[in-house]
Amino acid sequence: MTFTIDFLDDGRVLHWTATEDGATATVDAAYTPRFFVASRDPAAAPDLTPLQSFYERHPDVVETAIVTRRPGFRRDPEPVLAVDVEHIDRVPTIARQARQHPAFPLGDLACFNVDLSPEFRYCLETGIDPTPAAELHTLRLSVPATATEGEPYEAVTLDERRIEGDPTEILPAIQAAIDRRDPDVLVCSSSQVVPTLYEMASNAGFADFNLSRWPDVDYQQLASRSTYASYGRVGHSPARYNVPGRAIIDESNTFFYGETNLDGVLDLVSRSRKPLQELAWASIGNVLTAIQIREAHDRDVLVPWNSWRHEFYKPMGTLHDADRGGFIFAPDVGVHDDVYELDFSSLYPNIICTRNVSPDVIRCDCHRDREDVPELDYAICDDRGYLVDVLNPIIDARDEIKAQIDRERARADPDADRLRELGGRSDALKWILVACFGYQGFSNAKFGRIECHEAINAYAREILLTAKERLEAGGWRVLHGIVDSIWVTPDPTTDEPADLETLAGAITDAVDIRLEYEAHYEWVAFVPQRERQAGALTKYFGKVAGRDECKIRGIEARQRSTPAFVEATQRACIDRFAETRDPDAVLTVLDTAVSKLYAGDLDPQRLVERNRVAKPLEAYSQNTQNVAALERAAEQDLSVHPGQDVAYVVVDDEKTSRDRVALAREDPDSYDPAYYETQLLRAVESVLAPLGWDRERIRRERSDGRTPELSAFDDGRLTDSTR
Incomplete structure (x- = not known):
């Protein structure tokens, strides 16, 4: 079957079919x-x-x-x-x-x-199905992250093989790999690699260089780079390029390949009929839309160019009730023993399917007098909605894949490749199910409707409240609940709580959506908000029962901007807390980390911060570290566009000029230990805050003559081996 499609300037279309011996083109x-x-x-x-x-x-x-x-x-x-x-x-x-x-x-x-x-x-x-019938041959072509855009590469990596030198050494090696492997898919660290290599070949007089399978076209530019805003965040979309006869996966511009793998991407290709190259750069909403368009096409429904759906009339009271999200039980800040986490399986997608919530049937004219949706009293038609037909196969497929994973893991000798394939497919479907709810309220959704978004939230609130009431009646205390997850512990005022598995089964029957056992923790620490004692909704860590591991969510170790050394220190603190439940033991880890900072023997690359740029340099009015990094980049003729990351080490935070930081690509040999000490204090505060400790108390305890102990690091978590 076809796996990639090219559009030539003269109007001809090439669709390529992968075979064991290469690929054939049909014109x-x-x-x-x-x-x-x-x-x-x-x-x-x-x-x-x-x-x-x-x-x-x-x-x-x-x-x-x-x-x-x-x-x-x-x-x-x-x-x-x-x-x-x-x-x-x-x-x-x-x-x-x-x-x-x-x-x-x-x-x-x-x-x-x-x-x-x-x-x-x-x-x-x-009517062409772009799902490959044969296994695709891939070749990964990457360049160093520090490579300057537009300049010749001094090194490239072909799969695991690194090649260094000038263009006369690099280009023949790439061409030899292309000729030998004849890949169907080029996995590039950036699609900018394609025009840069051709420019290098032209300047070096290497006329035989060719990535394309079609003799008349070397490569095509499909789109220019752009900056966009989504849900309050600025993103950057790099330019997209096409090589005839080969699908390109741009690792700098792919969600699904980065979050899953090629198996996950191809599973979505088969469901959406969106070919590999387009699916690789597509967003979750874009792929979900493609699946919806397929369903619409089968029903002879056209796809609107622009969304013009108005909201149905609502009285003020209904508007107030509708403008709410999922239900949240504020977390009980502190450390709690013997905690169980329960999750509703694909809650929002299952609400859509079990309650028939779909844009074409909600608030229908034929059942105006019905009050189906709790709180909002919207009617939902008895006719089956199209969105149910879109999501039901995905829900069923993911359930079956998860069952296959469990069976494979239960074998005496599980197949790692099979588990990798199934895991990729499961994760790909998970992301579609995660997005299907929010997409109903997206203003640019092709087939969305805000009333669906409101109805799903109303059902979710009712379901979580039902679960809370039944759990508490069964002798369990609810510590935290958010949207589709709930954390409980035995109520100390109850002599013997009901069997949790039996209780979860009863709740499943009551709400018609499976309540699953997610995890059991020896203890869980819910972290307060930074400036107040109210619980932070998504920040917690806990020791998983029966395993030598801690689960961490929301705090610094899970934040993309956190330097590697700060992350390692926080994880070591959590491990030490799990072993001792003693704040002093945690402070010992902190003291040793601070000592290593001031000793100056840390590799500065372990202190690199990565922050996303929100706007052009000239639009900033404050002298932040990001601004200093952007100024250094501009000084070196490096382009950092809004939505892209800038990576740097703080070398002197007292300064306000560009000398405040050094770019990671400059390979700095120094750093500001006082600045990074503050970062460490912030990270350790997240660990001890559930016990009531704030940063000031941590400082006071450390100033009382404490001496760091190197034995705090005898497990090697923060030694040079972790660099």
């Missing part, structure tokens, strides 16, 4: 992409003849036709205008002209199937 010269135009108002039936006549005279339009389709899940089939375009790149421009046609008042017409990604569109319209 499609007759393909023409199609979009549709219909009335925005389902009650109106405008005459589309003037628009059809306009498009029939358009030089970029191949054919037009009046066909019958459904412009929405809530609309019956009706006549719409289909427009076949000569080249895929022209679809948005030509579609825009429909909305500007003088024969129709502005806003009367809507366009459909316009902004589909090219490879996905081709598969959808031609």
Whole structure:
């Protein structure tokens, strides 16, 4: 089957099929992409003849036709205008002209199937399945993270083999690997590797260099780099490139490949019909949309270009009740013994499926008098919603994969490769299920509706309250609960609490969603918020019962910006606390770490901080460490775009100039120990805060003549071996 698709400038399409001996290309010269135009108002039936006549005279339009389709899940089939375009790149421009046609008042017409990604569109319209039938051959091509964009590489790594030298040594080695392996997939540390290598080949006069499988095209640029904002965070999307005949996975611009593996990505390819290269750079919402579009396509429903769904009318009281999230029980700050964590299995996706929450059936006209949704009294139609058909197969598939993982692990000699494959597939489906709820309230969702988002939250609140009431009635005390997880411990006022497994089964039957045993902890520490004593909702750590491990969530050791040495110190403190439950033992670990800082024998690379840049250098008004790092980068002609990370070591935090920090790529040989001591104190405060200790108390205890003990590190957690 096809695994990648190329669009040539002359309009021809190449779809490539992987074989044991390489790949074969099929040329499609007759393909023409199609979009549709219909009335925005389902009650109106405008005459589309003037628009059809306009498009029939358009030089970029191949054919037009009046066909019958459904412009929405809530609309019956009706006549719409289909427009076949000569080249895929022209679809948005030509579609825009429909909305500007003088024969129709502005806003009367809507366009459909316009902004589909090219490879996905081709598969959808031609019925091609892009799931590879043969195993794909891959080659990983990476360059050092410190490589400057646009400059020739001095080293590259081909899979595990590192090659150093000038272009006359590097390029032939890459070409030899390409010729020998003939990979179907190029896994690049950045897709910028592709144009840079070709530029190196041109400057070095290496005319035989070629990554492509198609003789007439070396590579294509598919998109320029861009900066975007999502949920309050700034992100950066690098430029995307294509090499004909090979799928490119850009490790700097891939979610699913980074969070799962190739098996997980290919599982989603089979479900979404979104080819490998497009799926690798796609977001969770983008892939979920593709799966939804497949379901819509099977029902003859068109895909809107822009979302225009209005909210249904709500009285003020309903609006107040609807504008809430999932239920949260504030954590009981402190250290608690004998704690059990229970999770509802895929709570939000299962709410959608068991309660039939779907944009096409919520608040239907046929059941206006019903009050199905708790608190909100929305009606939900008895007809099966399309979203249920989208998610049910994914839920069932993940449950089956998890069962296969359990069976494989139970074998005397489990197959590591099989477990890796199943784990990747399970994780890929998990992310789709995680996102399906929030996507219903996303303003740009193709088929979302805010009322679905509100209804799912209302059901989730009711379910968690039901679980709390039944657990407490069974003799268990609830320590914390958030959205779909709940932590309990035996109630000391109860002589003998009910069997937890039996109780979880009863709750499962009551809410029709499985309540699963997630973990048992010898103890759990819930961490307070930094500036107040209220519990932080997602910060805790605990000793897993029967295992030599601690589970850590939310605190510094789990934060991406934390330097490696600070993370290692905090983990060592937690381990020592688990062994002794003694704050003094934790402070001994801290004292030794601080001594190592001031002794100056730490590798500065273990103190590197990585922070995301939110805006261009000139937009900052304060002299922060990030600004100092950006100034150093600009001084060295390095481009750091909003949404990208900047990595640095603080070398003198008293300064306000660019000399305050050194970039990680500069390989600094010094650091500011006082600054990193503060970072260590902050990390250790998170460990001792559940006991009521704040940073000031930690400082006081340390100033009372304490002497660091190297024996605190006899397990090697913070020795040079961990660098």
